[in-house]
Amino acid sequence: DIQMTQSPSTLSASVGDRVTITCRASQSISSWVAWYQKKPGKAPWLLISEASTLESGVPSRFSGSGSGTEFTLTITSLQPDDVAIYYCQQYDSYPYNFGQGTKLEIK
Amino acid sequence: QVQLVQSGAEVKRPGSSVKVSCKASGGTFSSAAISWVRQAPGQGLEWMGGIIPIFETANYAQKFQGRVTITADESTTTAYMELSSLRSEDTADYYCALGTRSSWFHEYWGHGTQVTVSS
Numbered sequence: 001d002i003q004m005t006q007s008p009s010t011l012s013a014s015v016g017d018r019v020t021i022t023c024r025a026s027q028s029i030s031s032w033v034a035w036y037q038k039k040p041g042k043a044p045w046l047l048i049s050e051a052s053t054l055e056s057g058v059p060s061r062f063s064g065s066g067s068g069t070e071f072t073l074t075i076t077s078l079q080p081d082d083v084a085i086y087y088c089q090q091y092d093s094y095p096y097n098f099g100q101g102t103k104l105e106i107k
Numbered sequence: 108q109v110q111l112v113q114s115g116a117e118v119k120r121p122g123s124s125v126k127v128s129c130k131a132s133g134g135t136f137s138s139a140a141i142s143w144v145r146q147a148p149g150q151g152l153e154w155m156g157g158i159i160p161i162f163e164t165a166n167y168a169q170k171f172q173g174r175v176t177i178t179a180d181e182s183t184t185t186a187y188m189e190l191s192s193l194r195s196e197d198t199a200d201y202y203c204a205l206g207t208r209s210s211w212f213h214e215y216w217g218h219g220t221q222v223t224v225s226s
Contacts (some may be wrong), residue, residue: 019165026129034212034213036152038146038152043154043202043216043217043219044202044204044213044216045216046212046213046214048167049208049210049214055214058150085151087151087152089152089154089212091210091211091212092134093164094156094157094168094211095156095166095167095168095169096142096151096154096211097154097168098144098151098152098154099151099196100151101151101152
C-alpha cells in the first residue's frame with residue numbers, strides 16, 4: 001500500500017500569512033494527488049486534483065504543486081474561513097489512502 | 108450537478124451489521140468512481156473501498172476485507188456499504204463520495220451517516 005505522510009500535523013498562522021502543507025508518498029505516484037478541506041460537521045471539499053489543478057469554485061489563494069513523492073498545498077494570504085483540517089489523497093493505486101491530516105489554526 | 112443523499116443515522120449493537128445507502132441524482136452514475144470513506148471521532152479520513160457500478164466489482168482496503176461489502180444498483184442509482192461484525196471502533200461518520208472524471212478523487216460527497224456502535 002502507498003502511505004501518505006503529511007506535515008506538519010498542526011499549523012498555526014496569522015491572517016494574511018502564506019502557509020504550506022506538505023504531503024509525502026511512500027513511492028512515486030506521478031501527479032495523482034488530490035487535496036481536500038474538511039470542517040467539523042461538513043463533508044470534505046475537493047480543492048485540488050492532479051497535484052495542481054484548482055477545482056471550480058475554489059479561491060485562487062489555494063494552489064498545489066509537486067510530483068513523484070512530494071507534494072505541497074499552499075494558501076497565500078490566509079483567511080479566517082480557511083480554519084479546517086486539510087487532507088491529501090493519492091489515487092495512483094488502491095487503496096486510495098489519505099494522509100493523516102493537517103489542522104490549520106489562526107493565531 | 109450531482110447530489111448524493113445518504114441514509115439516516117444508525118445505532119447498532121456490537122456484532123451486528125449496518126447497511127448505509129447513497130442515492131445519486133443529477134449525473135452519470137454507471138461510470139462514476141464511488142468510494143466509501145469514514146471518519147471516526149477525532150481521527151482522520153479513512154478510505155474503505157470503492158466501486159464503479161458498470162464494472163460491478165468492488166475494491167476494498169485490506170483493513171476492512173471480509174467485513175465490508177460495497178454494491179451499486181444502476182437501476183436506482185444507489186450505492187450501498189454494508190459493514191458486519193461491528194465493534195465500538197466502527198463508531199464513525201460514513202461518507203459516500205463520487206468522482207466523474209475516470210479517477211479516484213471525488214468532487215461530490217454525501218452529507219455523511221453517523222453510525223454508533225454501543226451495547
